[in-house]
Amino acid sequence: MRRLAIAAVILVALLYARPLRSYLATKHELAGRTADVRALKAQKRALQRQLAEASTTQALEREARRVGLVHPGERLFIVKGISRWVHTRTIRAGG
Numbered sequence: 564m565r566r567l568a569i570a571a572v573i574l575v576a577l578l579y580a581r582p583l584r585s586y587l588a589t590k591h592e593l594a595g596r597t598a599d600v601r602a603l604k605a606q607k608r609a610l611q612r613q614l615a616e617a618s619t620t621q622a623l624e625r626e627a628r629r630v631g632l633v634h635p636g637e638r639l640f641i642v643k644g645i646s647r648w649v650h651t652r653t654i655r656a657g658g
Contacts (some may be wrong), residue, residue: 616622633639 617626631639
């Protein structure tokens, strides 16, 4: 009788092993996916903030100026060698 009880307990343990392993693996995968979702939500918020900021009139004008666009009636001047001029001016002021 005792052997039968032990065999029954072993059988039950064997029957529960695979579902328990599957449950634990699924729980671990869910934790990883939850972390991924949290990171993606943070990235989405940052991108939405960036989009809202880029859509302002000032940002659009700044970007247009950066690519060389000017307002009607304005003239575009390209000044080269400013860093060399600042460097020379700094040396003369200090020496």
